[in-house]
Amino acid sequence: MDLQNLLKLRTFLCIITISLTTLATETLSADSHFEACIPRSCGNGPNISYPFWISEEQESYCGYPNFQITCEGKNPALAISEDSFIIKDIFYDNNSLLVVNADVSEDDCPTPRQNLSLDRTPFSLSLVNVNLSFLYNCEERPEYHTYPVSCASNASFHSFAVFHKEGLEKTNYSLDSCQSSIDAPVYINDDVDFASLLEMNYTQVLSMGFVLNWTAHSCSNCNRSGGRCGFDNTSEFVCFCSDGSHPKTCNDGRGINWRAKLGIGFGAAFGGIIITCIGFFCWLRRRQGKVFFKSSFVSGKSSSDFSVMMDAEKGDSLAGVHLFSYEELQKATNKFDSDRELGEGGFGTVYYGKLRDGRVVAVKRLYENNYRRVEQFMNEVEILTRLRHKNLVSLYGCTSRHSRELLLVYEYIPNGTVADHLHGERAKPGALPWSIRLEIAIETAEALRFLHASDTIHRDVKTNNILLDNNFSVKVADFGLSRLFPTDVTHVSTAPQGTPGYVDPEYHQCYQLTDKSDVFSFGVVLVELISSKPAVDITRHRHEINLSNMAINKIQNRALHELIDPSLGFESDYKVRKMITGVAEVAFQCLQNVKDMRPTMEEVLEALVGIQNEDYNKEKAEDMDISADEVGLLKSGPVPLSPDSVMIKWISGSSTTPSISN
Template identity: 60%
Template sequence: NALLQSNDSNRSLRIALENGFELRYTIQDNICRDCTDSSGICGSESGSGNFQCLCTDKPHKSSCNINDKKEGINWRVKIAIGVVAVFVGLTIASIVWFIYHRKTTESYRASSALLSRNISSVPSPKSSDIEKAEELLVGVRLFSYTELEEATNNFDPSKELGDGGFGTVYYGKLKDGRSVAVKRLYDNNFKRAEQFRNEVEILTGLRHPNLVALFGCSSKQSRDLLLVYEYVANGTLADHLHGPQANPSSLPWSTRLKIAIETASALKYLHASKIIHRDVKSNNILLDQNFNVKVADFGLSRLFPTGQTHVSTAPQGTPGYVDPDYHLCYQLSNKSDVYSFAVVLMELISSLPAVDITRPRQEINLSSMAVLKIQNHKLHEMLDPSLGFDTDTRVRQTVIAVAELAFQCLQCDKDLRPCMSHVVDTLTKIKNNGFGSEMIDDADLKKIGSLATQSPDSVIVKWDSK
């Protein structure tokens, strides 16, 4: 019986498969119902058996409609993210530009504000006329940028007179025919504006034949900080001693002594006016066609408080000229100028630069070389042979006297240095053939050894520098 029933079932199944049949079922699965409701067909993934909703485009995980909706949301999110990214980028760029523009504007306003302290508060009907620039800064004319640009032929590099630590100096010619030197400061920032104002304030209150004259400066509306000086045509002392214009025949000892006295006179006047130059060097001593001195460059100068012996400030100046006491103790005094001037005196005697790294280590600085040579009775080894030290007795006497004075001024202890007034008096006596009392004769040069241990007054015998 069992075998018969089994054969009947197989026969019925075969007949059903051959003729076909309709399968009806009731869906109880919500996931499949969602799939069929979205016009999909319930199915499964081959291999894993995970449910799939077979749609017209491709299989989806649950429903054709739901997946399409989610994909639509994702697409919109992507667009939104892109828009937000662009907006944020533009915002950051705008902020950066705003900060840069604001800093530039504040720098410009700072430089203008520094100038405005000196400008009269009385309104002028012509103050808006920048081209005429008739507004005065304590008696100094204000130039427009355009006017000075035209005077220097658009700051033509071929018209450069010099290039220093703070700016470039150009030759220019004003519309009234005057030749001028225009200093263009490198950076229009607060520090440069402070130096700019410092130089203007100092020079406008000074009148001395051996100080360079300030004709004017740029107006508040100028895009650069510009100073306008009288033009001194014959270069600097450094040019004539060891630079491109060096010519022994053009600088005899009498001319060098004259330069020393005029420079000392200018510094004496500054000190009497409570001003420390702070950058005395041969490059800042200008010479005209008759070798008259014009001391220049007051960017580092300091107004000295009344009643004080020094000012505490970070050392500034030019290597080879900086007072060692100032460098060590951060105390600036008028004796700092005295030290720097002594280096210039040794340049006048030797025609050597203040610093030369090709010289032996102990002689790289001219001041160190001078002290060593004087202490070792070898002053003659550093003298410019064109001076006539060995052939002219008067030259020999005055050179020795100037070297003695320079040695006193080169003392490391500032209290042992003479003041500038004493320096001027001593140089004047030397020029007039009188150092103290009588000049030293050649026959007396070997008779002053006993003075060496008592007083720092001789460069002929050995004595110690304090």
């Protein structure tokens, strides 16, 4: 064998050795990535995992660059733009976290920054926050509950913080008397006692923090397969597993046990070297020195990952739903003209629009096009496509989920919301008589009964989500939070859910929303219908800020007449009085703190229809006496009894399984 052939053989053997070494190195490296990205914490704080990473204890490939966390003592700190925030909790299931500005805990008299800059960051303010408004250098201090800011006040000017700034105008206080104002977001958990809230100072209120949403590649599939998310050297998302790295999950078939992988690799490589050498020498002899060594690197396209590449709009989840182009809906709404705004929901602004075929529609424009919004967008499309009912709003179509913006197109319901007519811009004394209110209650109950019979929880029942047509017929809307009943719950979410004033009190004990949570929210709606009062009003007495608490207190103290809207004729019309009393009893049952003591929506509907159809004895009207005993309803007790005037048998308080009627 000549020298040239020997050199070629040596080169070939080196290539085999390098390949084998690379295989072993990559496998061990992948395993070290899995160990390096184990969730950690700063002291007693929440577990830190993808997309977050702790700079002192983890490698940067364990999370996104903008999600770097530093441990300041026992507190995890996150830097966003030029601000530093202490993380109080992280809700991975909902891509949100509870934070408080670091200045609040460090400064005796902190003042909010003029603007919280979140532009060009993966973070955004959650809609569950409420604004605590800071008004500076005001000529007068209002006769309204405020939080004094003493460090920014003097003998001539007052500075203070206040919730519900608009409420000041109701007291004829002029906001123009203040030189400047700043709004600071605050998240008020429903289990916070409002009496305690009003007794706090503004620093304590700010210390409760606020909720931020984030946008990042979902790690749920990787987590469920036992992996840990991160990034490889090319900044591509990867799932680190005990047997190596995978594109998406540990079960995608691209990895085996690393020790077995090494054994197989070494064995295959060693056997390959021997066989190749023998063949190489035989070939050289046959060629008799006429060696022609040619390396061929075969490159072929790997099969596409159809679960990623497939256009979801061709799948079952959007089957039968018309897809509108963004340009078509932009034209239909006159470029989303602010003059065409119909209102704002929990997830987006709704605009009046007119399609090319002449149909008048309502176009919902979602606030953000991030992972969480896409999930809610797809969820609403799926539910409204699958469920059809005369009292549910109809979905005409939507844009592609890959569109420039997420847009949903509904039938246009022209008469506003129930909230508008009860205590909003359309509210006028006597304009919504009792007969219409009772019919609204019944039709809403029919819609919710239908949802529950279809194994669906609405999860955001409120008067702002109950639309009315010109005949005051109900159309229940906004299914972004809706979910199917869970059949195998292995974990719970502690992230904020629903709307303050309507949220099931049991949610903050078990962190689960059930069909009985919808029942509680509907109980609040019933109280709104009989009182014309909003579900939350911070201008009311501290014990009555939540309408549900106010209703329970009035009923138990035999003062129902103090709750009822005077324009309904409760004091003068015997039949109206008896019907409202019956509805109040139903609401009382719906508002029980323990969910198993509440009725099902099937039973609520039965009770309301019974109240509407009951043949009231008008002769009693002649002897009508609005006494405290008759107006008073149920007294407090461990187990509320069924009210006599409601011909219905409630579920036994001993039941522990939600009853779903079909």
